[in-house]
């Protein structure tokens with residue numbers, strides 16, 4: 589699938605078939621993540637791949653009861669080591685969340701290109717996710733996504749017109 593087609597076809601998927609994700613497809617999705625840029629090329633991130641059904645069920649609780657998180661056969665958890673990320677973008681911003689978001693954008697688009705569903709999960713309790721997966725306290729949990737065969741085909745959500753989002757040669 590061509591890149592713009594993957595970008596256009598990606599949707600937040602909140603219903604999944606129980607079918608397992610082929611290992612080759614999972615490897616492609618994770619390779620897309622590995623190739624993502626990070627500030628200073630620090631690569632201070634780790635993705636926890638969760639397949640175990642009992643752990644996925646515990647992640648549902650950690651994700652404020654979002655049941656579809658546990659319905660997909662795989663959950664990917666994006667973590668970042670704040671202390672090893674670039675600390676001063678623009679003089680003030682630690683890039684750990686930016687880096688991990690780019691990693692997740694790569695992998696969600698790679699998944700879309702393979703016909704697999706994902707959904708960014710930002711509503712979760714960090715300490716609960718850390719506890720379920722044994723993630724050390726100094727590794728921040730930035731985002732999660734279920735990964736699996738979609739059981740729904742949502743219409744595209746509306747987006748603002750380009751003119752509302754872009755300005756040229758100044759604010």
Ligand SMILES: Cc1cc2nc3c(=O)[nH]c(=O)nc-3n(C[C@H](O)[C@H](O)[C@H](O)COP(=O)(O)O)c2cc1C
Nearest residue numbers: 598599600601602654707708709710711712744745
């Ligand atoms: C940072 C971030 C956090 C999000 N957190 C959640 C979430 O916790 N639960 C959920 O169902 N969707 C979540 N979403 C999905 C958004 O609601 C969705 O991307 C948006 O409505 C646009 O729809 P689309 O992804 O189908 O284009 C999140 C998206 C982003 C980018």
